[in-house]
Amino acid sequence: MRKATMIIDQYIKCSKTTAEEDSKSSIAKCSFCHKTTAEVKVLISGPSGVYICNECIDICNDIIKEDNHRR
Structure with a gap:
C-alpha cells in the first residue's frame, strides 16, 4: 500500500474514533491549542x-515550508 493511502486510511480510522469518543463521555481537545471538536x-x-x-x-x-525555503 502506498504511503499516502495509508495516511488517508489512518485519518479515516482516527476521525471515526474521535467522533465515537466524543459521543460517549468526554470532549476531545487538540493537544496543542486545546480547541474542541466543535471549534x-x-x-x-x-x-x-x-x-x-x-x-x-x-x-x-507553514513552519515546514519556511524551513525548507531556508535550506
Whole structure:
C-alpha cells in the first residue's frame, strides 16, 4: 500500500474514533491549542489520547515550508 493511502486510511480510522469518543463521555481537545471538536473542522486522534486539529496542522505545514525555503 502506498504511503499516502495509508495516511488517508489512518485519518479515516482516527476521525471515526474521535467522533465515537466524543459521543460517549468526554470532549476531545487538540493537544496543542486545546480547541474542541466543535471549534475546529477536523480533530485527528493519535496514540495515547493525543489529538491535533486541522488549524495546528496548517501551522505546522507553514513552519515546514519556511524551513525548507531556508535550506
